[in-house]
Amino acid sequence: MSTIFRAVTVVCAGFASIAAADAGAGKPGYNSAQTELTGQLVEARRFQQEGKPEKAIELATRVAATAPSPSDLRAEAFSLLGALAHSANDWKNAAAHHDEAARIRRALAGGETTESREADAAAGLALANLGDVAAGRARLDPAWRGLDRTLDRADPRRLTAGLYLAMLQLVARSDGLGEPLLRRLNDDMAALEPTHPLRLEVNDQLATALQAQGRLTDALEMQKRGLALRERAGASADSIGNSEIMISITALSLDKLEDAERFGLRAAASFERAGASLSQGAGMSQAAQAARRLGKLDEAVAHARAAVALAERATPAVPLATAIFRNTLADALLASGNYQEGLAIMRAAHDGIAAVRAEGHPQRTYPQMGLGYATAISGDAAGGMALYRPAFESVFRSVRLLEVAQSRATGAAGNLESFGQGLDVARRAGDREFGFRIAQVMVESDAGRAALATLARLSASDPATAEAIDKRRELLRRRLELDGERVTKALADPAAAQALDTQIAAVDAELAAVTATLDAAMPGFDSLLRPMPEALAEVQARLGEGEVLLVPMTTHQGLFTFAVTRSRAVFGHDPVSRHRVKALVRRVLDGVLPEGRVRAGEDASRDLVDAPLAASFDRAATRELARAMLTPDIAALVGEARLVSVAADPVLSAIPFSLLPTGDAADAPWLIEQVALRAVPSIAALGRSPDAASGVTGFAGIGDPSPRAIAADASSVAKGLAALPPLPGARAELAALAAAIGPRRAIVLTGDDATEARLRTPAVAKAGVVAFATHGLVAGDFDTLAEPALLLAPDAAVAGQAGDGLLTASEAATLDIAAEWVVLSACNSAAGDSLSAAGYAGLARGFLLAGARNVLAAHWPVRDDVSSRLTVATIAASRNGAAAPQALAQAIRALIAEQRRGGGGDDPALWAPFMVVSR
Template sequence: MKRLTRLGLLLGSLLAASPTLAKTPAFSTSDPRHAALYRLEAAASTLYDSDDYALSMSQRTRDAWMRLHDAALKSRVKGHPHPLGGVALVMLASMDQLDGKNADALRRSSESLTLLAPFADAYPIAWMQGQSVKGYAQMALGDVSGGAETLAQASRAMDGYVASLPPEGIDRDVHMLRSNIAFIHAQALMRLGRNAEAVVAQKACMDARIAAVGPNSADALGAYYTYAQMLQRVDRIEEAEHYARLAVEIGTDHVDRKHPNYARALEALGLLLSRTGRRAESLDYLRRAIAIKRETVGTDSLYFHFALQNLGSVLLSMERYADAGPLFMEAERGFRALEGENSPQSARALAWAGAASLAEGRHDEAITRLSAALDRVKAGSDKDRDIGQRAYPYLIAALVEAGRMDAARDAAAAYATESAQLDNAPALPLAMAAMLVARTAPEGRNIGESARRVVAVVRADAAVNNDGELDEEQRLALDMALEAAATTEDGELALNAMAVMAASRIAQANRLVAQRLVQDPALAARVRGLQDRGRALEEADRALLKALAVDSGVADARDRRAAAAAAMAAEQSAIARDFPRWAEARGAEQPDLAALRRELGKREAYLAVMPGFSGVYMLAISHDAVRIERAKRSRADLVALVGRLRDGLSPEGFDGQAAYQLHAHILTPGIEAVLARTRSLRIVPTGAFASLPFAMLTQQQVTMARPDTPWLIRRFALTVQPGFLTTPAPTRLTALKGQRFLGIGAPNGPGAALMLATTAGGPFRGGAAATLSALPALPGSSAELQAVADQFGRARATLLTGAQATEAALRRNDLTSYGVMLFATHGLVSGEIEGLTEPALLLSPDGTDDGLLTASEVATMRIGADWVILSACNTAAGETAQAPAYSGLAQAFRYAGAGALLVSHWPVRDDASAFVTLETVKGADRGLTRAVALQKAMLKLMRSGRPDAAQPFIWAPFILIGR
């Protein structure tokens, strides 16, 4: 039995027959007449089972098995060759498989089964091992359905064999072989799209593996994380995460940290997290896996280069293109060195590197890389067409960007032809191919219709997959649709594409909101129905695109798609009507241009600023005009300018050139024409632009801040909106009269160790302190809270300050009864102080609580406030450095039920925060809209004569977030 172990290790690392066993014709496995064969078998087994791997896989070992095979063929049993000839071929086939010689493995395993068939019940393990090798080889050589049937036979034979044994008679190697057979069978079923059956097979694999090696062994880790991956394929996400985490936890507690399976467990959990919307959390797992693989298996290993590619893929999806590109290129070199010049994996890595180049605005480099990737695919086999399908859209986009329209037209035609030839091609590649053919045609025919179809496909897919993330292919598709909208001046198309992009960001920031709401059984059932309609729409759209490609059955296919789209839209509208909070949290409602314009206030307009894959797009909507434009500079250039502006800010100055260039590239003459009579602007930003302080963009080139600097805030009252949803009236007009107010802040310091860190104008509400004791006191927060409370009157105001500003005091209050809430304290971002892993507000410790009101604790509250003011630092920041803006404290308060929010982009000075908060509340109390009240407060602060008050670092961090 020991001879099975090496094959078991191979298949385990991959986690890594006939229906009944034949009747033996009066045969004994210990017949003394065959003693010579038994000696040959023992000699070969000794070599194969050697601890020296090179010896076990050497030609010497192969020769030993061949001697047994040849001798067995000369020895007859009831007219048949001795079955040890079949056993020898099973072992040779196993060695062929280990060496990657799958054609030889298939030939030898087939021959071995023929020799063993009359004696299968005497050599059941060899028989099933032969079936296992044959099934694997069939799959590897492209006969997946044949391999699945072979492995199904092996599984049935194994089930019958195990059932015939008493539990104590089943040894480790039997369990291991059963696990291996089930694993390969699951892989075959998965490749055939029979995922539900694959899950059952993978569960059998895991159970047998645990029976063989125990629940805490390194081999068991592979079973756990592979089962998790299979569960994810059938959308059993909670179970999938359970087993992925279990693999990491058991590996951490029981397995050598250098074991390859520990690295793979980390990687599997990281990939699962990334595919369920938690990409930032996945990075540490993926990086640790790479570090372990680099140290253990080395860089001359496919496993290592797959790990690089996996990390690169996650970074690519996070729009961290500069980080992703080098990883893909390192993986590309590794795959090519190990698999040859036309390695399909090297082509895939090179294609992704080309996509990163395109996103970074390096068009020539992108064209070179993507063209080379396609050449390698074509030089290989047609089994790797999926790589081409992924590479073509990026190549075509790069060719268009570079002005090489003839080459783009040829590539688009090839893309469309190859897409039409694919069986069960996904809807998005088919839709993109049609749009790109139209885009590259000399007359640009039907570009609007095909672009609208692309947007509809992405929207439908977003309804099916609720993790809130758009992948790079979807972002590229929407970029192309927006480019088409800009070319044809189609504002409705632009709005629909931007709404999908904004909805993705809303869903990411409001992930917890949606998750909590969908726990309502009635809503959960409706969401599942919506997902079913989304899948039906995707199927109908795929059928229509295929019909168009072959020019057959178009009318019927178009009718079916229209019916599916109508059903999808009706269900979306119904859910938005019945569960508006969920629709808002998901950003799922499709906006209507006419309705948006009707809802705008007097002299009010929308300005959406959104980065696509390689471009940045601006959409301006006023009462009487709409304008969509693509920025002249690339996405990479403008994102870099946003970074420059943020990084260059200080109490002493700012990057005036960056502020002016961003204004010039965003508020172009065409956009300005739409906004000519606008005084209040609703900004809908995504990506890097969500962290852009629009208020401090300059309308002229300036080098320093002066009282008369033409900031954008002088021209517009600004509100930031996550999406295009209609804003309820209470979030636009404050109506403080009659509302109750709760003020919390001015907490007690941590004690005598409290240090006062100040600038010329006073302390900042945050900073880079290493511990709580290093946070400065906030002398202005108590006065700020009292002054705001005075606006409401003693009967309607409640203050929790000093020792009363505790988490427990908050929990004792009915927070649903307050219309306005103000937190005046330190705001802390993840990692800012020792041990803090999420954003938090500093309150007073009271012996039972630590004084840190974290985002997760805020999320458990039930808040009824229409307006929450966070007079603290960095409250607009994401939950981590890589998370989208507004996904930290802002998200937590919205999750808890808050309406509009007043938050800050960066550390705010205590006196400035108190001034802006009070003046904004006073303005709102006079009947101004909140946006106008904030605008006037910021302008008044600039003129106040306070130290450095004219500097944007002091007045510009404040933003109003409307629903």
Template sequence: MKLSTRWLAAFALLAIAQPTIAAAPSNFSTDNPRFARLYTLERQASDLLNSDDYALSMSQKTRDAWGRLHDAAMQAKIGGQSHPLAGVALINLSSMDQIDGKNPDALARSNDGLRLLAPFADAYPIAWMQGLSIKGYVQIALGDVAGGADTLAGASRYMDTYIARTPADRIDKDTHMLRSNIAFTHAQALTRLGRNAEAVEAQKASMEARIAAAGPNSADTIGSYYTYAQMLQRADRDGEAEKYARLAVDIATDHVDRKHPSYARALEALGLLLSRTGRRGESLDYLQRAIAIKRETVGTESLYFQFGLQNLGSVLLPLERYADAEPLFLEAERGFRRIEGENSPQSARALAFAAAAALAEGRRAEAIGRLDTALARVRSESDKDRDIGQRVFPYLIPALIEEGRGVEAGRAAGAFTTETAQLDNAPALPLAQAAMLTAWTTPDRRDLGEAARRLTGVLRDGAAMNDNGELTEDQRAALDTVLAVAAQTQDTALALDAMAVLAGSRIAQANRLVAQRLVEDPALATRVRGLQDRVKALEVADRRLLKALAVDEEVATARADRADVAAEVEAERSAIARDYPRWVEAHGGERPDLDALRAGLRREEALLAVMPAFDGVYLLAVSADGARIERARMDRAAMVALVHRLRGSLTPAGFDQAAAHDLYREIFTPGILGTLGKAKILRIVPTGAFASLPFAMLPERPIAAVDKNVPWLVRRFAIRVQPGFAIHPAQGGQMAMRNQTLLGVGAPQAFTDSQGAVASRGASGTEVRALSDLPALPGSLAELRAVAKRFGAGHATLLVGAEANEATLRTRDLSSYGVILFATHGLVDGEMAGVNEAALLLSPPGTDDAGDDGLLTASEVAAMRIAADWVILSACNTAAGEKAQAAAYSGLAQAFRYAGAGSLLVSHWPVRDDASAFVTLETVKGAGRGLPRAVALQKAMLKLIASRHPDAAQPYIWAPFMLMGR
């Protein structure tokens, strides 16, 4: 019998196992002339099933043909038993049932077929393995994951025996393909059971069989490479995983037609790889293109298409694009159910993702309903599938607690702990989460603080392992639970620890290129790799300790082992921090201590952190007299929407006054204000959308109209923004103008379409035209001259007009200037065609300036060596980050900091040049009189508000300026 290639293609998406096999009668033969009629009936049915006409192959006519073979074979006896072709017929009917989504019928027929075929399995090995494959897959689809895995393990063992005893020239492509499919489905089942190490070996066997069937460069083989990479990643073998993911992409690019479905899989592989390495923005293009190809080639009724939707949604989640992600998950959920049935495990996963998006958008009750449904769907007939619980419980339990449903939360926490402890290779994160959530739902909560700190440590170590600094959605949700516990218990030290992980993630993202440049030092690279190896060992030790605590066995030994590894990690971290402090800071790796932070604040200073985690926004106020942590009354989605509403409403003529005051009330609560006390200087540590919030313009009271007397927050506090919690020694307010030197750069020559030199350097004509369309800044030259005059003759150098170019800056020793001022246009990533990172506009290059394009980019700034203790970016948008969700201290500002600058004066949005000149000069003058720089900026803003400059009282004119310190 020839195995249906159609069935093989359908089965490529599945997973499987096996029973004991009886021997056939010794005189049995598969070509006995006595049964010629049966062989004819088998050939007729097989021809119909293998027809190129899909409708015919799956028609009632084909079913009738297999039915005739079954009935005839049942009557033909061999040693008192029915002819095995009766079992072959039932197995083929079961494959048709499975393709039609009739899983209960498929299971019943496969069981009956295997029973009839068992004594003759060695005579019909392909049919036997096909029957086991179908049975195993359907068992899993119906909820018996463990049983399906056992069936598939048996199928794999039998296949290995069959391959070993059969001459190589008698093993055809279809047999290798069946072997690959069996191993693939087995690997998927093992993964769902948490048996990741075994899953890796099963998928490796699938990959090797696929290579034997189709060759190493086949489109069919690409998926095996990438699936193997996925399995390796789940087993914490990241280096090998990246190797095979890249192999899939390279082979697809070189050997696969662009319209072939496997090319879409290759694009998807690359997209997911980019996402895992922190380049989620880049990955979106690949994933969207992959979906478009799948829609055209395999259609929307294929599992591949549904997985594509889910993959794209899972990349959008950490980008906080929840409204875009949620419909993708819901569409995938409906598709999985149509294909796999109402209890489809994949539909449950898609629904759980959609629930996470709903939670992040503030729809808690709806999210709980989805999470409950996802659990019930895969557990309707079995409680053996523990994989879905790892996705559902970390979101469901905190949501139930927030809704006041403590009893249900406690039951869910108990199930989470039990299931996680049973996983053979449970990661440290779910183990730590289960322990903390169980402690949170226990009435006495005795172990809650310790469990929360342990979870924070696991999250910090996980973030440290990620070179790009990005947190996964699961990690951010876990940090949200820690902060919720800290707010409930007023554990401000715990809150600071968790917030440092959030802030450090943003810093590391902003400084990815800087960190890469630093690690070009071979000595540092070796140290970093050593630290990463130790952190991996610490994660293993954490996992052992957490599992020991969960099962209450060998806890003392596991705790001692963990302490030894932790001591090694801390020693190496401290040594690197001592020898390479800039690398630690660039990675956001500084670990704050609450007592040290308070001690570092000057008497008139206080600190406020405003951080969105997952579904909540958390506020931490620290002063010399105390500290307080609160969760904002509004959820994260509502508050972020307020920030966007305010920013979007700002014009020279007005702004959304209600949104501004609502934000003030949500952030500056009575408890927070009480802790800040009488501080005059407020250090603010914002992340996410709040990094783009101009805090200075929040009104303390509702306002009906803007005038010179509005009680802006800037009247109460002089504000400085900083990326993290480190308090560096005060630099002193006195700038000592007589001894400091100024470098002023700006008032560049205009670009024109005739600037052929730019185009010759690789800039497109579109970019040249866009640069030439930028408006002139007539006040920039006056601003530079006014500030230079303040420094005095002999202490100021100006590079203006044609001299304000990249070549001049590259050849000048910038370390001799105490203050550097740029007065020009600032461009953010994506603002215009061809500009792919934040940049300052300089003069067009001359024809001999190789590598010069007239744009000083953030990566070029990061490579500079400067020693200015103040850099003033009097330019449009210099506070902005690379993406909408990037921190305001990223982009250019962060690049200057890591080039060696001290404090920076930057702007949140395009600045009117006369206002920029006024604020810059007044701030410099104030600092020259000995004022702290935050106070100098505060007074400059207030003086502008009170001035006669047009519309000066409007926040659009005076509020974009921001002082950023270390």
């Protein structure tokens, strides 16, 4: 079995201090034989520190066999043997030796001691690495609690045991505790020297925790910090190289290509100094991939050739590494137009990997996809498809998640590359059906499953089944609350945490039973939660008259776009690189929110046409994006449409499509002026919206929560939330909405009343419009904030996450809301966790799952007067019979016309951020 945890060097040098045994040699009761044994133990420790484990084991074994039992000497000998086995990844002996050391310590003291708990912690780690995570947890939990209670916060023995437990929790995905515990340990190490090895271990494990959550931007920062710690400590060239190559890998996954190339080259240089030629080749291979995506094709080929040469000279030979580096070289050659050599090397790479990896292994499947792509672009599209299709189906079956293109489990960068190649193969082979299948994989997201789960709940014809779906939702909400409580109490009140474990187990048992009921009553329920791609004809049949489904995707092979109507399907392509598209999207966003623009909460008395801002908007960037997506055939379809439903990939959904121009002329109309637009979170749920709920009426507004009181020892999250600026226009905006929609049927929750508990009341559940006017937060805004959230008022009367004053996307999904409209008038409320996160895959996702039919959200903060006006106008048009997308389009067009009449231009910063998200 592979090792789960790395050895922590500072502790594996010996859990208990052998010097203590040395000091005991002069105490009464020690005879000359014991003094000699003590000397042998000290000598064994010296051999261990000098890197001579065989001699250390020989002496420690002799002491363990001959020292009196029980005795400190015997316990110390077993501790040292356990540490030596630990360092060698000999987990079976490590567990046995540490277990014996703990037993002796307890026998000597008549109970638990610091030393016995240290040994238990080490034994628990060894058991986990042997595959028995539950047994490891059973040893580590009480050991950590005892050391946490009895030792100083900065005591390395306490910190090491905590680190072991956090590592186990991360691997076991145990209640989300790993990251909070690591952050606590990180804070506790302030008293240690900056170069103390434990600082580096905790930092590295935090980076691992963040990567496991898909928070790659945060992980990258931790990795860079780890590199700085290594450099400050004077670490070896090999250690520094390992840190640099991990930074390069993460940066490549984030499309931070300049960083990926730079740190790949730095890693290669470090490994060259260390004499590690194969690792040097890995650094060059990383740099080659980044250079290729940057369009630096000559450099990419040169870096890749150097990597292959290093692998071919390695002794002993490593065929797998050689094949992987050849794959990188083939990619660079194909990108540079050298198809003949590229195809030959890709074939050699594929054959080399096939020789050492079994059929179905990912390291064999992905090269087959690459070979299919190389074959297709070299002129044999049919042959390329024959190779690519079965490999793709194998990958898809193994994951069976529609977000597999961005999957945390299998690696975003690898799948994005491979699926982009598949789109190009399908285009060259003229296979629109297969291309559309891949497209659905690339643009579907958790937002899609949220819409489909809502559909399942609302459309279940059997009342008992509908009740079971509702019960499952309630159980998931309760599970979420209990998890949150345990995260808090596990560190401060272990007894309470154990009681919560019992409650969690009971909820899990109920969830299993409800899920079994649903599986029997609704065989398609699981497929709704994890839908399969649908046939092109099935999607076309659900489109409305005059509706175009637009599906654009950025890849390293260019920008691909599907435009689908009831009777036609166009598969377009533009060679613009993903890196270029991301730069264009960033330019557009910088143009609507540069420093100095009017933001939410500023003077609402200003006239809408006052102070034109259009000069800062980057129209050239939007024209380039529009040309890439709206190829001539696609533009013709869109030009004939009444409604465009957009299912964009995460990069492109960061901007509203309403601000795309319809031509190259400076005065070309905006797309929103020609056609209504909406974002759809799921292609599979498209056209399957249930009927409107009955008895839904009135207005519920929530916003302007009370300022937060902050304790001196508050967490960084609490301090950050308290520092958020007030939103002086929030109450006025909610009051205006209430007055416009119907003051006699309105409830407005502000100040201390703006709590999550007040949201879970019948008045809100039955409101026709539910509006939020508060701060919207995105994942990564604060440490441990892993998903989008709305800022509410904290509720001291409610324990756990339900009272923390943050309504996360997953908590929003557990609300009972039947509203026709949910309005998110909050900063960043449409955004995901970065430029690479789907714009609508934030809070809108949660409210769709809760039962809302339409979500009106904004991509960036806007003036309160503009937000209120557009919202009121949109809802009014909707109540007058306009469909949701048309209602928003009418409101935006009126604002654009007013801007132009007043001479203020038609700056998109004011009207473009608003979008409708619906099923």
